[in-house]
Amino acid sequence: MADIERLDTWVRYKNGLCSDCTGACCSMPVEVRLPDLVRMGVVDEFEMDEPLKNIAKRLEKQRIIQHFNFKHGIFTLMRRANGDCQYLDQQTRLCTIYERRPNTCRNHPKIGPRPGFCAYTRNPNQGRKVTYER
Template identity: 60%
Template sequence: MNNSGIIARPKTVIHPIKMKTTLIAAAEVDRLETWQRYTSNMCHGCHSTCCTLPVEVKIKDLIRIGVVDEFEKDDPPKNVAKRLQKEGIIERFNQKSGIFTLTRMSNDDCMYLDRKSRLCTIYDKRPDTCRNHPKVGPRPGYCAYKPKVVGR
């Protein structure tokens, strides 16, 4: 009861529900739900996980990289693919789409990724797939971020 004889009702206080936040230390490439929303500062501290994804390229990318010359672009793509497979530059070629998939190392790294620095050795000539990541890819706007392991 307060001074005026009116019984005061206790105030109802609503407490927000605290949700347990699970921090994913490192994304799993094959589990898109573990990928983190991309921010521009992520790349410098990342283990270059995007460079373990299959890199699909077109003939213009192969010309830019320097593994196909301008004269070859008019050859049947199947013939170009056969040569590139023999040289170990591509894993496969999809004749229907005209898409080549670059070879990856046994640990799934792109063949153009430097093992020590984890940087692209053809960065200025990299394919459009790499230039457009992560705007385009398995989960647009998200990245399979894994922190760089220091001392390796």
Template identity: 50%
Template structure:
């Protein structure tokens, strides 16, 4: 079975509740925007840092390879991805999220939100 193209939402399948079981994690290869509350929940930033200088926090997280950018207009941080586009928190062997209970709101709400709401780039693991 051919995997849907993550970059072409028109190839995605209508989401059904059981699709995540045994999936290769296509959604975990997409860029993820997070808010400061997500960073605190993930344990990569403290409440004090968020209350203080967000620009200083962004600079530290960029240096540590956690994020690639921060947009002050939207207050979104863009999480860093691995060289193969996998999320930093995706286990390369099991293809499962290593921070599932603490995952960002963007991940919690997918596929209700995203490039094609109600659809996902899911396919069985090989």
């Protein structure tokens, strides 16, 4: 079993690995940019001309983001108390916004703390095959 905090325990990613995983990657911080937030539907396209600082304040108040890096224009999504992404379904362990997910999630594990590897953790309750990836 992989430990999200210990990169040396991560396994080399291969297609299909997500089908019976607990969604361990969904407990890592997710950094997003403004176009991701528009795709996710939490920022309107008309707001894109507004100062990022104002958008960040609104999203922090709504508990959508937990941090905004002004220097790099990067937002960090809010996570639940257990560390899970707020968009991870607690029962199915699947992304509730999969088609609208941020680029960070779309590109994992090609990019990230250990490119090409993931914190795969088999879900013992998963008795069925899922036909799509996280």
